[in-house]
Each structure stands twice: as structure tokens, then as C-alpha cells.
Amino acid sequence: MKKVEVQTIVENTLNKIKILDIHTHLFPPQHENYYLSGLVETLNYHYLIAELFVSTNIDIHKFKSLDKLQKAEIVWNELFDKRTPISEACKGVLTILESLSIPIKDKNFLQINELYSGLKLTDNEIFNKSNVDSIVMTNNPFDEDEWSIFSSKTWDKKRYRSSLRLDSLMLEFNKSISIAQNFSNETSNKFIQIIDYLELCFQKSQPIYAAISLDTEKFREILNSDLWKEILKWLLEKNLPLSLMLGVKREVNKNFDEAGDGIGNIDLKDLSKLCNNYPENKFLVTCLSLNDQHELTVLGRKHQNLKIFGFWWFMNQPSIIEPILKMRMDLLGLSFIPQHSDARITDQLIYKWSHFKEILSLVMLENYEYLIKKNYPLSKEIINRDLNNLLINNAKSFLEIK
Secondary structure: OOHHHHHHHHHHHHHHOOEEEOOOOOOOOOOOOOOOOOHHHHHOOHHHHHHHHHHOOOOHHHHHOOOHHHHHHHHHHHHHHOOOOOOHHHHHHHHHHHHOOOOOOOOOHHHHHHHHHHHOOOHHHHHHHHOEEEEEOOEOOOOHHHHHHHHOOOOOOOOEEOOEEOHHHHHOHHHHHHHHHOOOOOOOOHHHHHHHHHHHHHHHHOOOOEEEEEOHHHHHHHHHOHHHHHHHHHHHHOOOOEEEEEOEEOOOOHHHHHHHOEEOOOOHHHHHHHHHHOOOOOEEEEEOOHHHHHHHHHHOOOOOOEEEEOOOHHHOOHHHHHHHHHHHHHHHOOOOEOOOOOOOOOOHHHHHHHHHHHHHHHHHHHHHHHHHHOOOOOOHHHHHHHHHHHHHHHHHHHHOOO
């Protein structure tokens, strides 16, 4: 096979694959208070808000008092008009607009937003344009308003799959206990109350994994906590992997609200201990710091119950993704889950996946060129198998999704 032929096959295959996106913050449109879509919501994304705050002398407290339309207009004017939109978050907005054939030349924000709103995009149209088949939501069972989605039967549960986000057990334990107590017959043992409530949530939401984001201090609590021993035992009984999103530092700048979190330290020796101490449990793992990527990838070679996934949060930048993706392939072959979108606004699926697929195409083409030079019998079928495994089957196999 020639390079041009391989490139065509790779690009055509990537454009046809219906992706399984294993970590998002999306909700179906039926959950009206949580479904986010449209240009106004996209421009209120916390990546862009943080960029606005550090790029201007804007009065942060005054900005917070504005409505979303006013905020979106300021973001557009400051980051796309007065400044050149070079950051990945800004480029993402431009990718969305271009994919929807919305012109921006000689148009102000309100005119662009009118064109965008006039499309009246449905979630189904966005999924199709992104070539995403299904996503995994992030569902907090200790947020009663958010959790109310599971009282409804009208949304597509195959398209919007569930995960149990357990951060509240670490960050708001007393509040979590007070909620769990309302759903347990146990009167005194808090551990049993938590497990009883998680069992109820499991039956109601049918999650495909549980998840938690942690810094080193909180991660060590999992290793040493009697409660987490019980939770890990329960997860094993339910055959639920635990997704560990490691290295976040909360509230680096409280004034920035959700845009104010940053990167913290993580000791990956603790991850190895966890995998060894609970060899029958399965762990999905991603790290937030660039400094942890090589050690994490090496650990991926040492533990059968560990599966590396994606480029989380600040790692989801093209300049970072390409070299780390190559490093992972050098050490793990194609046995990891290469990406998740982490999308918070449905429209973001368009750019987060198109940007990643551009990088994946380049990296895979480089690998295939090497194989051809070494007389490996590369074929269209092999390329199709590889790309489907990366974007669908590796996740389905580890998470045991039917």
C-alpha cells in the first residue's frame, strides 16, 4: 500500500466510525436545567471565562452579575474580535461555526448568534455531525436535583449512558450521609447507609462505571479508608470499574468559580498499590499533569486491571496530545482508550472529536508508514480494526458494554 492510499483509508474510516465517548458532562435535552447547547452556552465555557479573566482587566464580580448572553458577547468581543483566537478553546468555537457553515466575517456577535440560534440544532443533529454514537454522563447521586433525571423515562438511555460520580463522598461527606440515610433501613452504621444508597442508585441508573477525581491527599484516603474498602468491595460485586481522575487541585482561585481549579500533585505509587491491593477490581485512570504521563503509561504495562484513558482537562491540547499519544503507543500498542471529550456543552462534541481525530490520523499514518517500510502486510481491514478498537471496542471490552 502507498502512503496516499493509507491516508485516504484512515481518514475515511475515522469519518465513519460512530464513537463511544466515555466521559462527558452532558445531559439529554429532557433534563432541561442541565442540558446545554448553543453559541451562548459555548462562549460561557469555563475555559474561555478563565482566558477572558487573565487576558483583560475586566471586573470579575461585575462580570459574574451579567446574564449569559451578555457574558457571551463580552467573551466574543474580547477574545475573537479585539484579540486573535489562538487558544484551543477559541479554535474550538471557530471549528463549530465553520462546521455549521456560519460566516463570521463582517458580523458582530449578535448577528452570529442569530444565525446560530436559527439553526435550532437538536442533540441528535450534533451527535450525527460529530459521529458520536453514545456518551457517558457524569451523574452525582448526592445532588438531588441533578439526580432527578432518573425519575424520567423519556430519554434515550443507550445514547446517554450513566456513571456514578462519587466526589461528594470525599468533599461533602456529612451532606452525602444525610442524603443516604433517607434511603436506608440501617439506623447507625454510616458505611452500610452509603452502600444501601449506592445500591439503590445502581438499580435506578444502571451505570457503566463509578468515578472520582482526586489529589494525592484524597487518593490516599481511598487506600486507607474503611469506607472505601466497602465501596471497592461493592463495586466488585457489581462488576463496576472505578474511574480515577487524578491530579486536580480545587479552587486555586476561588474568584474564578469553576474556572478556578488547577493542577495538584499525585503520587502514582499509590495507584500501583491500589491495583495490587484490589487485583479483581478494574480501574480506568487518567492524570491531569503532564509530569505524570510517562509513569502512568509504564504502570499501564504492569497492571492488567488498569486501563489508561484520554487526555483530561488541561491535557486536552493538541500540542500535548500528539507526543503523549505517540509515547502511549510506543509502550502500550493500541491497548488503551485514546480519548474522551469531557464536553460540557453538547455542541463541543463537534470540535473536541474533530480536533482529536486530526491528531490521531497523523499519528496512525506515521505508524502505518513504518509498517509498510518493514513489509508488514497492512490492509484496509487491519486499519479499520485498529481504529474501531481505539474509538469503540477497547472501551466496550474493558467496561463490558454490550
